[in-house]
Amino acid sequence: MAKAKITFEDINQTVNVPAGTRIIEISEKIGAGIIYGCREGDCGTCMTHVIEGWNNLTEPSVLEEKVLRENMANRHDRLACQAQILGDCKVRPA
Amino acid sequence: MGKEYQDATGNPGAVEIAPGVHWIGALDASLRTFDIILRTANGTTYNAFLIRGDAGVAVVDTVKLEFSDEFFRRLESVADYSEIRVIVLNHLEPDHSGALPELMRRAPQARLYISTRATSMLKAVLKPKDSDRPFEYETVGTGDEVSLGNRTLRFLHTPFLHWPDTQCTYLVENGVLFSGDVFGCHYCDSRLYNDRVGDFRFSFDYYYAHIMRPFKAHVMDALKLIEPLRLKMIAPTHGPILRDRPRRYVTHYRELSTSSLVDQIDNDERSLVVFYMSAYGSTARMAEAIRAGAEEEAGVRVSLYDLEGGETEPFVDLIEEADALAFGSPTINGDAVKPVWDLLSSLAVVNLKGKLGAAFGSYGWSGEAVRMIEDRMRGLKMRVPVAGLRLKLIPTDEELVECRVFGRKLAAALVGGEQGRVIDFSELG
Numbered sequence: 001m002a003k004a005k006i007t008f009e010d011i012n013q014t015v016n017v018p019a020g021t022r023i024i025e026i027s028e029k030i031g032a033g034i035i036y037g038c039r040e041g042d043c044g045t046c047m048t049h050v051i052e053g054w055n056n057l058t059e060p061s062v063l064e065e066k067v068l069r070e071n072m073a074n075r076h077d078r079l080a081c082q083a084q085i086l087g088d089c090k091v092r093p094a
Numbered sequence: 095m096g097k098e099y100q101d102a103t104g105n106p107g108a109v110e111i112a113p114g115v116h117w118i119g120a121l122d123a124s125l126r127t128f129d130i131i132l133r134t135a136n137g138t139t140y141n142a143f144l145i146r147g148d149a150g151v152a153v154v155d156t157v158k159l160e161f162s163d164e165f166f167r168r169l170e171s172v173a174d175y176s177e178i179r180v181i182v183l184n185h186l187e188p189d190h191s192g193a194l195p196e197l198m199r200r201a202p203q204a205r206l207y208i209s210t211r212a213t214s215m216l217k218a219v220l221k222p223k224d225s226d227r228p229f230e231y232e233t234v235g236t237g238d239e240v241s242l243g244n245r246t247l248r249f250l251h252t253p254f255l256h257w258p259d260t261q262c263t264y265l266v267e268n269g270v271l272f273s274g275d276v277f278g279c280h281y282c283d284s285r286l287y288n289d290r291v292g293d294f295r296f297s298f299d300y301y302y303a304h305i306m307r308p309f310k311a312h313v314m315d316a317l318k319l320i321e322p323l324r325l326k327m328i329a330p331t332h333g334p335i336l337r338d339r340p341r342r343y344v345t346h347y348r349e350l351s352t353s354s355l356v357d358q359i360d361n362d363e364r365s366l367v368v369f370y371m372s373a374y375g376s377t378a379r380m381a382e383a384i385r386a387g388a389e390e391e392a393g394v395r396v397s398l399y400d401l402e403g404g405e406t407e408p409f410v411d412l413i414e415e416a417d418a419l420a421f422g423s424p425t426i427n428g429d430a431v432k433p434v435w436d437l438l439s440s441l442a443v444v445n446l447k448g449k450l451g452a453a454f455g456s457y458g459w460s461g462e463a464v465r466m467i468e469d470r471m472r473g474l475k476m477r478v479p480v481a482g483l484r485l486k487l488i489p490t491d492e493e494l495v496e497c498r499v500f501g502r503k504l505a506a507a508l509v510g511g512e513q514g515r516v517i518d519f520s521e522l523g
Contacts, residue, residue: 005516011448017519029522030477033447037258043214045258070213072233 004085008032009051009092023048023057023080023091033093039081044071046080053089107171109286111335112268112327114146114245118153118168119331120161123282131442132304134297137282140165140189141331143272144172145265147242150179153204154247154263154272155331159192166193166200178204180240182247184274185260186215190331195220198229206231207240209251212259234261236319252276252316254309262320269326275305276316277343278330289338297333298343302350307414308445313351320344353415364508367397367412370422371431376456376488377422383494384420384454384483387501394505401433406440413441418450418508419476420501423463425455430463438470451476452504454483454497461486479507479521 002019006026010033015026024046027034037045044067050057054076060068064082077094108116123137140157142165151173157165178201183191186208198206208216210233220229234240236251250262255276263272279301283291306313321344328336328343336343366388372378381398388396397416399409413419421438423430451471453464464482471478480503485493 014516015519015522016516021519026519026522028475029472030517035258067214072210 004056005088006085007052007088007090009090017085019084019086021085023078023083023085026085027080027091032091034080034091035093036081041067041079041082044068044073044079047071047073047077047094048080048083048091049074049094050076050078050083051090051092053087056085056087056089058084058086108144108168111143111286111329111337112265112270115265115268115270116144116146116168116172117286117329117335118142118144118165118172120157120164120168121282121284122158122161125280125282128280132280132301134280134282138280138332139282139286141278141329141333141335142190142193143329144169145242145245145247146173146177147245149241149243151177152180152182152240152242152245152247153178153197153201154182155184155190155274156193156197158189162193162196166196175201176203180205180207180242180247182207182240182249182263182272183212183216184209184263184272185257185331186212186219187257187275188219190274191219207234207247207249209233209249209253209259209261210235211253212261215257215259239266250316250319252312252319254312255316256305256309262316264323269324271320271323271325271328271340273320273328273330275331276313276320277328277336277347278305278332279334281333283334286335287338288334288336291334294334298346299350301332302347304443306347306350307443310351310445313347317344317348317351321348363393363395364417365395365397365415366418366420366505366508367399367416368420368422369399369401369409369434369437371401371424371433372422372456373424373426374456374488376485377424377454379489379494380454380456380483380485380497381420381422383489383497384422384501384504387498388505390498390502391505391509393509396501396505401437406437409437410440410444413437413446414444416449418452418504419471420452420454420504421467421471422453423455423467425457425459425461425463428460428462430455430466434463434467438467438474441474447475449476450504450508451478452480452482452500453478454485454500456485456487456489458487477522480504481521 007014037043119141125137143154145152234249246266248264279297281294281297328340370381423434453467461484
């Protein structure tokens, strides 16, 4: 299976993950500083800023776009519970 | 219904707490349990306020739905709904937003101001139907202001005190801080002011310990915004209004949020606390070997505690300050033992995120406890860098060496031996 590396800048940890893994599946286990609410793409709590590798995440769905907009997301912010990792990237809590 | 407030003249109306500023909240003297987690021996108050400027009226916070009648009666005694231009919600929890939908219906011209993080909560609180007229609101952050003519409301973004949405509102000209739940407590006394009510110090500290304590880092951030303010009065949403030496409460919050005796631990040292329960001494011997192994790593201070000899609360204090925790439990009837679960289910009041965790234990038949403790720690947002260690019954000398290695690995992870290393997904469990 294709692998990708995701780096959590706030705790300086990198994890080698199978492509398609959602950010939340890693960030929760490794104890990155991202915070969580509904875990289903509705509340916007787990907003995460993508520092590098923006294009290496799945495209946001229409619903994720809407939640990001409502929560005044900045450019390159994503929801950790929605974005799936396709290639190397670096993130931090938004 | 709560006990009706009566002022000195028997008037159940609003109370003027500063020129042009009225308390229009409600008293809930019969409440004994708040939000499941908090007890109160004499109820609480839902404090809401009305501010009159020469260019309009503002309402800051509302009350729990069941107390709407009291709130509206007090509001009506000092203002007409048509005068309300501004509604501020410092916190969207239902005990403060209960009367909001009705207030917005009665004052449709008013504009609602909430923090930037409150949007999704507002929708969940109001639950608008598609057929409803869309409600209008504005989100504000630190430094944003709303003018009421001769009065100015300035906002302070204070997230996680104690919800993501929380903010404070400062009435600049009067030096009054409407602080939301910050500096609040569940204490009901119709005399309202901190210099007139009974002794509420216990309630104040108890409220902090259960509501604000998990968010100490955020409290410190908020204090940086609050401390420079000229403070003549702090008006929180629960409990006494702090008009007598309000700054003492700000100082007290700083004290409560600062670790006591923190300078007793070397700044460069990381702290590992090993807790265990043992039936026949095997898990205890594992714990001792793990401690010995961890102590071989420079820069780690290890503490060892037998859960049988202590009470939950001081252990929670220890855990709050620790950088890593190891729990040892035998497996009895397929489960970890109750004192371990008692402690692991008492940690909602402290922030565990990012702490390291490890589990170990001796077992007779199956040894489920270790994996269950690991799952619990992950559920608490701790990271488990070293796979748990299970030994069958009495540890041999070789197995005790394994325990030392386990302790050393955990300590190495704690002092940053893993920094920069690429961890494989499978290691995360």
